[in-house]
Amino acid sequence: MKFNRRAFIGTAAATAGTLAAPTFARADGHGKPRVVVVGGGAGGATAARYIAKDSNGEIDVTLIEPTRAYYTCFFSNLYLGGFREIDSLGHSYGTLASTGINVVHDWATGVDRDAKTVTTAGGYTIPYDRLILSPGIDFVDGAVAGWDVSAQNAMPHAYKAGSQTELLKSQIEAMPAGGTYAMVAPPNPFRCPPGPYERISMVAHLLKEINPTAKILIADPKENFSKQGLFEEGWNKHYAGMIERVGPDFGGADVEVDPAAMTLSIDGDVNNVDVCNVIPAMKAGKIADIAGITEGNWAPVNAADLSSKMDENIHVLGDACAQGDMPKSGFSANSQAKVCANAVRGALTGSTVFPARFANTCWSLIDTNDGVKVGATYEATDEKIAKVDGFISETGESSDVRQATYEESVGWYDGITADMFG
Known part of the structure; x- marks a missing residue:
């Protein structure tokens, strides 16, 4: 299927508006059913929008998101490569607010599952009948020896888009001639966009233009990775001699960094580097832990409606959930959000609930107009979200096919962001 903005969202019009003031429903059980959504990314924003849109005002929807402008992780690698401007990745919540969603720019800091309330850093206590958590990722403490979040300015992760992405690009642009960019790649499972190997491609593209004698070093704990044959073919074609990947057979799983000295040690071998992009092991965003629904x-969630296996009144979307076969991608989160929104609306208003169906595609850009993709469709089973069938780009494809794949990805980006934010 070829994706473009119209195919992705249909003919729904986007409108502009200003943020509504929070007007929370009463906590005594009277009034409209209440849905609280925590996290305004591909999962949360989509769920809030679809519940509000399809319930015709029958459900009170509150979206809690600390940032006023959301920068997508997907396509942030293209900013690193020089194919997009950072502003093109930023999206506001004004249109969602104009449709009647209470948009609260605050941190969710607590969940009382017995009282069915969410508390925020700003002092709100917000009641819910259903709670949807889509908090994205946090990092596993101690996952990379020598690194923690206090070192993220010296050795950025750039896995939460925005200022970290801008910092990483500025560091790459400031590298000395012939310098070394290093990446500590994450173990499975990890947030897919911004995928590490597309990032390597985009960094290589930038360095080829501004610093052609620079080198790229990847310390990777995984034996293999998604689209590996496609990436390696592209690296050999476009960036021959620039990229070295050290896998677990040669110590890629045994790494240590020293942010002060700017060194990366791989199996005891110390490498001086000029930029070090550390992407640690990941876990669900902190509020999922606070809510007591992680394992x-x-x-863990039920496939049919993304409800928590520990609390039927809480649903978890996107990167944070353990649901089965789907990757942790923006497309996946958006797809899960629509299934969840339909199920939540049905539970609260008695509307029709349709059988759960899911889809995902992950695009990657290797060089100018050299795009590749992988994707699948999925269904809900009693055990998990299960893959039904899939597809992947082939090695040796023509330049016309690769350009069409890249153009398809641009249409998808426009479509999904309109679907998320209106």
Whole structure:
């Protein structure tokens, strides 16, 4: 299927508006059903929008999101490569607010599952009948020896888009001639966009233009990775001799960094580097832990409606959930959000609930107009969200096919962001 803005969202018109003041429903059970959504990314914004839009005012929807402008992780690698401006990744919540959603720019800091309330750093206590958590990722403490979030300015992760992405690009542009950009790649499972290997491609593209003798070093704990054959073909074609990947067989799983000295040690071998992009192991955003619905690093959910296996009144979307076969991508979160919104609306108003169906595509840009993709469709089973069938770009494709794939991804970006934010 070819994606473009119209195909993705249909003919719904986007409107502009200003943020509504919070007007929370009463906590005594009277009035309209209340849905609180925490996290305004691909999962949360989509869920809030679809519940508000399809319920025709029958449900009170509150969206809690600390940032006033949301920068998408997907396509942030293209900013690093020089294919997009940072402003093109930023989106506001004004249109969502204009449709009647209470948009609260605050941090959710507590969940009382017995009282069915969410508390915020700003002092709100917000009641809910259903709670949807889509908080994205946090990092596992101690995942990379020598690194924690206090070192993120010296060695950025750039896995939460915005200022971190801008910082990483500025560091790359400031590298000395012939310098070294290093990446500590994450173990599975990890947030897919901004995928590490697309990032390597985009950094290589930028360096080829501004610093052609620079080198790229990847310390990778994984034996293999998604679209590996496609990336390696592209690296050999476009960036021959620039990129070295050290996998677990050669110590890629045994790494340590020193942000003060700007060194990366791989299996005891110390490398002086000029930029070090550390992407640690990941886990569900902190509010999922606070709510007490995680098991290990992620929040297990039921496939049919993304409800927590620990609390039927809480649903978890996107990167934070353990749901089965879907990758942790923006497309996946958006797809899950629509299923969840339909189920929540049905539970609260008695409207029709349709069988759960899911889809995902992950695009990657390797070089100018050299786009590749992988994707699948999924269904809900008793055990998990299960893959039904899938597709992937082939090695050796023509330049016309690769350009069409890239153009398809641009249409999808326009479509999904309109679907999220209106």
